[in-house]
Amino acid sequence: MNLLIQLTDLSINAKELELLQPLSLQLYQDKPLTILGQTGSGKSLLAQAIVGLLPSELSQQGKVEVFGKVHERKSLTSLWGKQVIMLPQEPWRALDPLMPAIQQVSEVYECLHNLDEETAFNRAIEDLDRVGLKSSALKRPGQLSGGMAQRLAVSAATAGGAKLVLADEPTKGLDVSRRDDIIQLLINSAKGGGLLTITHDIEVARQIGGEIIVMKEGEVVERGSAEQVLENPQHAYTQLLIAADPRHWQQREKSQIAKTPVLETKCLVIGRNGTALSKNIDFTIHTGEVVGVVGDSGCGKSTLGDTLLGLLKPVDGQVNKLKNDAKPYQWLKLYQDPPAAITSSVSLGVLLEDLLKLHKVERERVPDLMNKLNLAPELLARRSTEVSGGELQRFAILRALLLDPVFLFADEPTSRLDPVIAKEVTDLLVDLAKQQGCALLLVSHDPYMIEKRCDTVVRL
16 A cells, blocks of 8 residues: 655644644555544644645644655645645635636646647536536636535546545535535545545545544644544544534524514525526515525525625515615625635734724724634734634624624635534524624525524525
8 A cells, every 4th residue: 555645743833833733644545534623723734734835934844755755845846736636725716717617627638638629628528517517617716606616626626637635625615415426526536546635524524434633723632543533532622523513403492583674585586697596585584583594506595695685686576675774884794705705915903903993893892702703813913815714704704793783694604614613603693693683694505504593494
């Protein structure tokens, strides 16, 4: 059995802060390895160090061996494409925003496999069809849902045929059927090679099998076979992680819905570019009510929220905002992909300070809410590209809640969070929505979470 990756005492630091404690591991051919753990635990930094993508402001110590050769950061780039691929956590950072989906994949076949244009096109169509994107082949990334963009990024990454695949949260934001398809695609693409997956999804780790390493706060707390770790966890954190899966949540008692309506729809038809995705949507959402929206990836969940906020025009029907005394900025959206809402040009602290000044928010509210969202104060000194996807999503939630929204459209707000933090954040969103009288529209691909935390459910 060939040894593909060997790390020896690899550690990562940001000045005086140790982000990843010394870690040693081996990845063998046809023996998948999954890194499981909380957001901000160093999982993504570990993968970036393996492929030479670690930000320059971070330092690393220890030895990185890939295919039996010791590599420095710069030399790892020579392996990209045909030998090593990394599927990044944020598809928007991996895809060309101006390029149609079909071209994102076909160019891989042309550039890496030297196929002619027609053959590359046909291969790309087959790949897109395999992940349910054939009908969207001519759409650009901005015209795709988050789940569809994720599937496109997986197809483009695996088209190179590399035998070493590193996948960073490859199934976030996907419904169950699409998640299982992507897992199988990754397993198949790594046959005869190696697969290292970073995830906080217990079911992903279970299906991939092989070996599992559980990480918390930059430290390995448990490791072993998938069956051993998931069926008989020894460490308290691993036990907590598994117990926090939404299917194990207790049913929340549904509260009495207030009589004050905030927004209503009548015979609403939603879609994009005049093409209907869902029809005959009729409901009213009230002050303090939590409405859950479920459905397959690409069915219009995000489109519904954007239509209610006026970001998209209805194909037909009506949306009536009934809270006339609310300020425009109190009708808010939490994006499925936080990079779409948070610039990387300045630090998170500057962005927060701008919000406090612009809307005259009492800064005394910030520390308590940051603590509830498990956000460390030192994160404010970093930019959006220097924190994990989960930390960035919690920062986006912080900004939204500080504005006391009357209507909050939360589009997959916990898709980047590990189960423990996801449960805490979901409960916090629901509790604060009820306390502040905010109407909350909660979109998720997880039916268990929706059923157990929402007062009303809309199925698309």
